[in-house]
Amino acid sequence: MPHIRIRDLQKHFGDVAVIAGLDLDLADKEFTVLVGPSGCGKSTTLRMIAGLEEASRGEIWIGEREVSRLEPKDRDIAMVFQDYALYPHMDVARNMSFALRLARYPKAEIDARIRRVADMLSIGHLLDRKPAALSGGQRQRVAMGRALVRDAGVFLFDEPLSNLDAKLRNQMRAELALMRKRVEKNMIYVTHDQIEAMTLADRIVVMHAGKVQQQGRPEDLYRAPANLFVAGFIGAPPMNFLPVRLDSRDGRPVLLGRDYTLPVPPARMAALAPYARRDIIAGIRPSALRQGRGPEGAPALTLHIELAEYVGAQSVLVTRCGGERVIVEVNSEQRLAGEGEQPFWFDPDSLHLFDPETEAAIR
């Protein structure tokens, strides 16, 4: 039984459809990440689930209740905002207890809950401070704590880490991952950062232009992107795309590019049948390309190395292949001595193929 069900959710601002009709099923206790570039409608979707934005059409079910016309307070949700949204005139304890005080919980119960959550987030020593006297990371924790003491059925996160600097963001991301193991709740998390999405999510929902592009487990999205957009969005550095044409050479089908020839993955042979002599986009991840000649019969690409960026354990090679830019990720230990033209090989099954018109994956 899905804990959150969204049916044909739409949002229009005047004539502009920001969300064109969204269907989602989120299982109970699942950590769902809505991810996409800015303007894709992910925040609007979250705000409609929260009740801060009114849906133009559609239904939102939380458990057995249709909530899309209810006030936020009647939806059994808690939310963490991008800019923390702490109450500046209340100290940390009062910020965290605001909802409980409104709901007239007994004082002992409020104190116990705050103590428990504050210990979990290690902010116990900050309880009598005002938000202005806290660092960005501390404010972030307090915002999280304020949501957690509520013990609501659904937790919503609106880009909670995007105001933090890179180092703190990585640290908080790890803590979030730990926290979500301890707090078994339905969580919906919005971000534009695909790394956050990959590391935190049970299920990723990739959005673009007000539509769901694909949803599934992080590894499924990475391994089998449903379309060109998801393929380019999930994974860093992003997937390389090479325009090719399905042709035959010596009676065997091949993918012909301008200065390169790629093999047809055996598993896709049937799916490719309607594409004879038509253009196709081939995609290959930077990490799928290996240096050298590879085993006998392995497909090869000759890449012209223009730049090697040393990142640490990994290095990123910026190369060219018949006019197309190709990014390659290599182990820094095995970095090539020379520059210029170098051979690379790959496993034919690591090729992704897309229809250039529909942009859908050819499987």
Place this chain on the structure above:
Amino acid sequence: MPSRQGLNRATPYFFLAPAAAVALVGLVYPMLRSVWLSFHEWSIGTPPESARFVGLENYRWLVADDAFWVSVGVTLAFALAVVVLEVVLGVALALVLDRDLRGTSLFRTIFILPMMIAPIVVGLIWRFLYNEQFGPLSQALKALGLPGVPWLSSPDMALLSVIIADVWQWTPFIFILALAALQGLPASAIEAARIDGATRWQTTWYIKLPLIAPVIAVAALLRLIDAFKVLEVIYILTEGGPGLSTEILSLHIYKTAFVSQQLGRASALSNLLLLIVLVLTLLLVLARSLRESRAGKE
């Protein structure tokens, strides 16, 4: 080099000098002159040399004068009443109009209008409105079959009538400042309160009002200082009457100076008024800084 450093340190004072000179001529000199005058007896039209030194006589006379104490009472009642009413009404209006509905910008502009009218004109407008024979208010009461109200002619009503006119003119001042403060509030904190289960009323009471309180406090202080100095509207409406029922201190000073021609006593009066306003201001500034230092420690 020390001399250059000294020069650098002197630069701000150099730029402040013109303003300081203006303040000295326009503010400090008249104040000192007024203090000097309050220890003398002098009539308009006679040469200043003819002024006679009388020591504390003017102040002694004031404290013994019943009219002075009546005037102090009227001034306090007027100032407190208008500030409380203006703050309550102004903030309430701002809360009502702090939303994006069609026509709100028109309402906002209309509400600010009274503030832009010259006080003399405000006095004339209300004198017309309050006119017991031809005024619209009396006509309206008559049309409803209700007895007329002696707006300005009854000692019991006059102060209230004067307060109404001032509230009408100066509520917009609180309103625009409160509205600006409300619109500067972080939208997400208010959304967070909605998520936390606060009703509209609770959001107003627990989040919005505490957050705009510092702005309201300053606006109220400015109004309080102004209320002690108001003159024109009351002068036009009642000239302080009937009896002494609306004779606030500034009007009392004006009458003492230009009707009774007792400039020394008038100066003593205005020095006392200055002292009252100064003490009030200092008290409020003190209260504010106390609260801030407490907030800083938390």
